[in-house]
Amino acid sequence: MSMNTHIEFPKDQDRKTAASTRLADRNKISEKELSECDREQLHLVGHIQGGSGHVIFLSYPSGQIIAADAHVRAVPWVRKRGTMPLKRKGEFSSNNNNMDTTEMENKSREILGAFLQYWIPFGLYQDLFEAIEGMKMAKSTRTFHFYKHKRKSYAITLSSTSRDCSVVGLEIEEVDGNEATSDFYSTLVSLGRIMEFYVDEKIATTACDTIFNLLGKYDRGMVYQFNDDNSGEVVHEIKKDFVSSSYLGMRFPASDIPKSSRELYVKNGLRYIHDVESDETPIVDLQSRTANNNNNNNNSEMDLSQCRMRAVAKPHIVYLRNMGVLCSMSIAIVVENELWGLLAFHGYTKPFKPSLHQRIACETINSMVSVKVEALKKKAQSVRIIELSETLLRWSQNSSVAENLQTIGTDILHVIDADILVGRIQDPSKEEADVVVVGDKSIAPQDSVWAKFNDHPSRELCAINTRSALEAMGISKEMSPACGIVYFKHGLVQLLLGRGLRCQDVRWGGNPDEPKLKIGGILNPRKSFETYMEKARQESRAWSSSDLQVISALTDRVSEHSHNRMMSLLKADIEDANVKYFNAIARARENNNFFAQMSHEIRTPFHGVMGCLNILDESRKEMKTEEVKDLINTALSSGNHMLHLLDNIINISKNKYLSHSITREKYNYHTLASEATQSLKSLALSKQIKFHSEVFPQHDYIVIVTDKTKVVQIVSNIINNAIKFSPKGRINVKFQLAETRRDTIRKWGEVASSYAGTVYTMTEGEVLYSVSSVESEVAKLTELENQKWMLASVTDSGCGMKPEELAEMLQPYTQSGSGGSKATPIEGTGLGLFICVSLCHQLGGFLACSSTPGKGTVFHVAFPVGTPDPLAVDGDAEHQDAPAIISLPAETIPVQGPIVVCDDNKVNLKILQRALKSELKKRNLTVDVELANGGQACFDLYVKERPSVLFIDYHMPEVDGLQATEMIRQFETKNGLNPSYIISYTADVTERAAQLLLSKGTNEIMSKPPPKGFLEEITSRFQVVDQA
The missing domain is CATH 1.10.287.130 (Signal transduction histidine kinase, dimerisation/phosphotransfer (DHp) domain)
Incomplete structure (x- = not known):
């Protein structure tokens, strides 16, 4: 059964004349032109559509004109400066009224090799080159410029197919000045409504109808969707009343849109033909200019990928004529960089060229629809993955892969849309592999197929979509009847999914098997588009990227199961x-x-x-x-x-997220104990709290090995807590040394047993609540047992804590110690003890607390401190009294010129300047303090003033403190200058920041805000040098 797809045109004389003209003009196309559709690179056709506008190609940045269309001199403002413009046909002066196309072409060749600035108005030339610069910086391939000349408006499209814009094309066309402010904006409003109200599969249909109604010049609009085999089907159609035929539901073979044409659609999303009967305009360049002098008609092969005026291949013109089409426009829908479909529009009665603004609107639709369709595809893919995931929830970890495939294999096939699932599991203890077949057993592969994939990488999907590809691998139809397979292996498990041929009735737009080539190799575009019904057509279904994503969810599960079973670690x-x-x-x-x-x-x-x-x-x-x-x-x-x-x-950040670096060095035991208590003793006395500390043994000279910074931090924090919870009471701090860990626990236990409650922690997450349980656990430990331990205890007469409060005390944000009363809240974050516990764990020690409400609390902290080799003590004496420091030792600082303060924050500049001036005034030092707002300004001021002292902030935008310091040090080295004294100041007090600053040449580091006494101490070292 067939249906004639002719077009019924309105019966007026103009349309009859146009139809007869089309029939006569078909003979103008040569056999050579008809034979080159699939062979010719379509973007190098060397012509533009006649009457569509003009093009100029120039070399950038020189501006030399390397090609142009043969009629470009018809543009009134394209002329050599100081000459009159050439007039168009019908407007020539009496001296030029005999100028024909050949003469116009010769005139156009005159500009080849010249520079654009001498052939167009200079202001326009400057604007165009600014636009090219902007396009290059934005890494774009196209931009636009509008130009007015003697009451006429022109749109100039600038485009380039290369990233460096080495060759730029200019498309010149007249535009309606009113359209830019009315039709274009109304079109964009309509586009916005599309995106707002249509968020389902109808987006392409709605976009097609919107364009059809907005333009109003085309007679038919279609949504043309591609299939796996690159054939296409009209899934939606809108048309005017006089068009009686319909392509809806028809399929067209892949040969109707050649591969080269599909690839060009992906690159250039919109293509229009304003009149299939118009003559084409050739493009001439320097080579063709030389060829023309030798009477050789060789047109230029300029890349027209981004040129919307590009002429199309002659077979396509004949194809459209055979369909009765006079003008057309196609918009590509590109999804995941592949051509998903087209919005196609045909006009049968009058030529029509969409304006630039209309084309921009259509390309905007192209982008929006493509994004929406891609989103819908991903949504559908997500639904499939979720459905498969729900199916795989029934995958039993206690069953084998074969058993699981037998149980849920049918559901897996349904989600993946495959016809067969085959699993091959090789048990090392068996000679024969276990094979599980789920689905259509008639297309199951033979055993010899598995050997064809021996060299395929493990855990990688191998998708084969066609029978020819399988044959190329040596897999015949008898070995594997499936026409498309996906293969996967991991360890001892191999999977194969297959799809067979499916039969369905197809309604073609003409006979798809009609040969395209006549004898002699001449293309024969189809003349008939009558409905052709193909019964029971067998088709394969290609594996899409969405299919492979879904299959990956299955293979991931199989890989996990296979690995876990093989390693016998599934439960763990x-x-x-x-x-x-x-x-x-x-x-x-x-x-x-x-x-x-x-x-x-x-x-x-x-x-x-x-x-x-x-x-x-x-x-x-x-x-x-x-x-x-x-x-x-x-x-x-x-x-x-x-x-x-x-x-x-x-x-907290250091303890949780940074590596726990321990710096163990040798220190004097008595000095360390004194430093841990001295700073807080005055605080206790100022609050009328009695403070007493003692160190045992008292008089022996003892060197220990530990991380002094962490020990002092722990003990100081605990003493500070005792001060807060002991108003007008007493605090006793006691340091002891023990020979072993058990001796340490014994000393602790003697004190802890006299309190109502006890809490003890030595490893993260483990807390014990009695002396006996601690002694029992410690008896099992052997590591660090025989090292010397330091035990510090802090006893206060504060309010004490209930046993149940001790259980929560070591958690962050917890404050205890009220003796059951919350009437008087204590200021703090509840993080201090949490930090102490973490530091104790890092040092390999323990923290314990014992308390009785109304009596007070005692904290114990202990760490292994080891003892150094006695022979090495004298040689390292410098480390016994002080830890390593991040700044250089105190020294006299010569001051010559102003002191420079550098910061990007005006408030910080003002505060530090005032503080420095105050300290300088106290010491009767007459020195200016100058300010630099940012690192670059600091360096510039340094070069100008050569100051000997600079305070430089670390974190600043653009040029930071590290860069500024490095620039200054490099300048000093290059010019043989004495190094200035640089103090870096920063709120970043991490060791890494200090190391970075010192590595770039910083002399000293000051934290923000400056520690009390820092500026007083450093200015005391200033010595003003007489500059005379």
């Missing part, structure tokens, strides 16, 4: 995964709590600072000196508290 792996999962949830919850708590804690002292400053700003004139001092002290106290909070946050 699952348990480990569960532990990690819950730990991740716990860490996430902990982090959330941390930031919520820190936000609250930081805002409280910040409010205190801001509140005091606001009061001072509003009422300082009426306030007494004592009141002002009180507010200032309150603000300083709040600021110090904020710094303490930030220190805690940094410590």
